[in-house]
Amino acid sequence: MKLCSLMKKEFHRFFHDPRLIVTMLLPGILIFLLYTFIGDISHSDQKRAFKVYLSGESAVVGVLEQQIVEAGDEVEWLPLDDEEAARAEIEEGEATAILSFTENFDLFGEGARAGIVYDSGSEDGTYFYSLASAVLIGVGMRFSIDVETVKADETVGAEFLSMLLPMLIVCFIFSACMSVTLESVAGEKERGTLATILVTSAKRRDIALGKILPLSCISMIGAASSFLGVALSMPKLMGVSLGALGGYSVWSYLLVLLLMISIVPCIVALISTVSALSRSVKEASGYVSVLMILFMVLSLVTGFLPAIGDWGYAVPVLGAVIAMQKILAGGLLVWQSFLAVGVNLLFTALLVFLMTKMLSSERIMFGK
Amino acid sequence: MEEIVRAEGLRKTFTLSKKQQRIERTGETRRIAVNGLSFSAYRGEIYGLLGPNGAGKTTTLRMLSTLIKPDGGDAFLAGHSIGKEPEKVRDVIGFMTSELKLEGFFTPDYLFDFFGAMHGVEKDVLAGRKKELFARFGIDRFAEVQVKNLSTGMLQKVSLVISIVHDPEVIIFDEPTNGLDVLTAKVVTDFLLELKTMGKSILLSTHIFSLVEKLCDRVGIIIDGKLAAEGPLGEIAGGDLEKTFFGIYRSVKGEIV
Numbered sequence: 001m002k003l004c005s006l007m008k009k010e011f012h013r014f015f016h017d018p019r020l021i022v023t024m025l026l027p028g029i030l031i032f033l034l035y036t037f038i039g040d041i042s043h044s045d046q047k048r049a050f051k052v053y054l055s056g057e058s059a060v061v062g063v064l065e066q067q068i069v070e071a072g073d074e075v076e077w078l079p080l081d082d083e084e085a086a087r088a089e090i091e092e093g094e095a096t097a098i099l100s101f102t103e104n105f106d107l108f109g110e111g112a113r114a115g116i117v118y119d120s121g122s123e124d125g126t127y128f129y130s131l132a133s134a135v136l137i138g139v140g141m142r143f144s145i146d147v148e149t150v151k152a153d154e155t156v157g158a159e160f161l162s163m164l165l166p167m168l169i170v171c172f173i174f175s176a177c178m179s180v181t182l183e184s185v186a187g188e189k190e191r192g193t194l195a196t197i198l199v200t201s202a203k204r205r206d207i208a209l210g211k212i213l214p215l216s217c218i219s220m221i222g223a224a225s226s227f228l229g230v231a232l233s234m235p236k237l238m239g240v241s242l243g244a245l246g247g248y249s250v251w252s253y254l255l256v257l258l259l260m261i262s263i264v265p266c267i268v269a270l271i272s273t274v275s276a277l278s279r280s281v282k283e284a285s286g287y288v289s290v291l292m293i294l295f296m297v298l299s300l301v302t303g304f305l306p307a308i309g310d311w312g313y314a315v316p317v318l319g320a321v322i323a324m325q326k327i328l329a330g331g332l333l334v335w336q337s338f339l340a341v342g343v344n345l346l347f348t349a350l351l352v353f354l355m356t357k358m359l360s361s362e363r364i365m366f367g368k
Numbered sequence: 369m370e371e372i373v374r375a376e377g378l379r380k381t382f383t384l385s386k387k388q389q390r391i392e393r394t395g396e397t398r399r400i401a402v403n404g405l406s407f408s409a410y411r412g413e414i415y416g417l418l419g420p421n422g423a424g425k426t427t428t429l430r431m432l433s434t435l436i437k438p439d440g441g442d443a444f445l446a447g448h449s450i451g452k453e454p455e456k457v458r459d460v461i462g463f464m465t466s467e468l469k470l471e472g473f474f475t476p477d478y479l480f481d482f483f484g485a486m487h488g489v490e491k492d493v494l495a496g497r498k499k500e501l502f503a504r505f506g507i508d509r510f511a512e513v514q515v516k517n518l519s520t521g522m523l524q525k526v527s528l529v530i531s532i533v534h535d536p537e538v539i540i541f542d543e544p545t546n547g548l549d550v551l552t553a554k555v556v557t558d559f560l561l562e563l564k565t566m567g568k569s570i571l572l573s574t575h576i577f578s579l580v581e582k583l584c585d586r587v588g589i590i591i592d593g594k595l596a597a598e599g600p601l602g603e604i605a606g607g608d609l610e611k612t613f614f615g616i617y618r619s620v621k622g623e624i625v
Binding site: 001002005006009012013016017188191192193195196197198199200201202203362365366 | 430433435436437455456458459463467468469470471473474478482483485486487488
């Protein structure tokens with residue numbers, strides 16, 4: 001009952017303060033606007049001229065050409081006579097892609113297939129691939145798309161997402177957690193309002209949970225806003241569409257979501273504990289900034305260390321980051337993901353226990 | 369008379385930091401704040417702990433309100449031990465000090481309900497108490513104004529009313545008028561007298577003689593963490609509390625300053 005009241009207070013504080021809501025949602029909106037703007041600037045002056053070899057016929061080609069022309073770019077369609085020569089041209093950067101359709105593709109019958117061959121290392125190639133796959137997906141009928149890159153070991157879209165996205169997710173979650181948790185825990189301690197709650201008969205554990213649980217929910221909103229900001233601006237910024245994520249199964253998505261959710265209370269509990277230990281918001285934000293940089297660097301580094309053993313999944317937060325990287329790279333790591341989630345929950349419980357002890361400590365709560 | 373507060377040999381020491389040692393030019397690493405303090409306060413009276421700054425008054429009240437733990441001894445508030453039943457003690461006391469603040473974002477109405485819930489007060493009981501206390505202390509007109517927008521006097525009233533949201537048996541008040549202007553100080557003293565007429569037991573600490581003379585039924589003089597004298601105000605003061613206090617102080621310390 002008391003825990004419920006404590007949680008309601010945090011939600012009330014957040015949802016009745018437009019300033020806090022804006023602070024939470026603004027990063028996502030700004031990221032979207034900024035990244036889109038950067039994407040526009042970096043691409044707007046470049047008039048692209050695509051040279052695409054075409055095999056087979058489809059109305060999709062007309063739609064694609066219309067899209068390209070509307071964007072101010074040009075496209076030259078050439079018949080595919082010699083596939084080997086065309087591939088060589090793509091590899092050398094002289095042609096953009098090969099687009100192929102099976103016979104009677106537009107009827108979308110059994111065995112209807114579309115194929116794209118492009119150089120994933122070329123910006124024009126990646127852009128064309130994003131555009132073509134978006135148009136093909138937009139048709140919305142049942143058919144298969146074969147995607148092939150001339151450099152088979154490079155799948156830039158997926159690689160980019162798998163390496164960078166988990167790091168960005170940690171970064172956004174940390175930022176979202178920081179903005180609400182520092183103010184709520186270190187701020188209340190500094191202002192003396194936390195002490196007023198400590199004089200009541202509420203259990204210290206309830207007070208700790210009454211902070212960590214609602215702040216985790218609120219932080220998830222902020223993290224989701226930032227994540228959406230990146231996801232929606234990515235096509236313009238990097239020429240990588242979310243279509244690159246289309247190859248993942250529902251299980252992969254669910255596991256990534258579960259891993260993301262498990263990171264939030266972990267980081268909120270960590271910031272809450274550091275805040276409880278600090279004497280002011282300023283002091284707490286100093287410590288937390290160091291932690292944030294540490295986690296960001298480690299999250300990035302793990303992407304470049306494929307040799308990390310299974311022990312990596314047992315590291316709080318980072319285990320989830322590694323699992324996300326591996327899933328986005330095409331793996332389906334069920335037990336590893338559940339291990340990482342379990343470790344995160346265990347770590348959160350440990351931090352709740354630690355914070356409970358801190359709230360009971362006169363030296364920490366009332367020490368000068 | 370029924371004992372409502374009983375302190376038995378309370379003792380508290382603090383570790384001095386290197387910085388504090390340097391400032392005070394002392395080599396001692398520990399400082400005794402309260403040294404075997406024992407006293408009793410009775411139901412329905414206002415008991416004053418009188419002493420100079422650093423005598424151990426605030427530390428004593430913090431121990432009684434269970435914010436800090438004693439190193440030795442125990443105290444009983446309405447029969448509950450501060451060492452063994454801190455949560456029960458917090459339910460029978462209302463603690464007021466300038467260090468405890470209310471979140472400026474919330475309204476008195478919200479905070480009254482919140483702190484009522486924190487003390488486990490039933491909703492219907494809480495609604496009745498809110499109506500009665502808000503009307504009695506003139507808060508009802510400001511019930512929906514954010515605390516940060518209230519005047520100092522009204523804020524003080526709200527803080528006082530919220531500290532007794534759960535109808536505590538004992539009200540503990542550390543330096544009630546410290547740092548307040550004359551008008552707000554009057555709000556506080558009137559509030560305490562009002563609480564006394566409501567039959568509440570009040571324990572306050574102060575170094576202001578006039579406040580003790582105006583409010584207290586009994587007084588305990590505390591010097592260097594020890595109780596130097598205790599008794600009804602009339603007996604202790606003997607007509608001049610200030611003169612009596614300095615006489616006791618001189619006999620304990622051997623000097624005034």
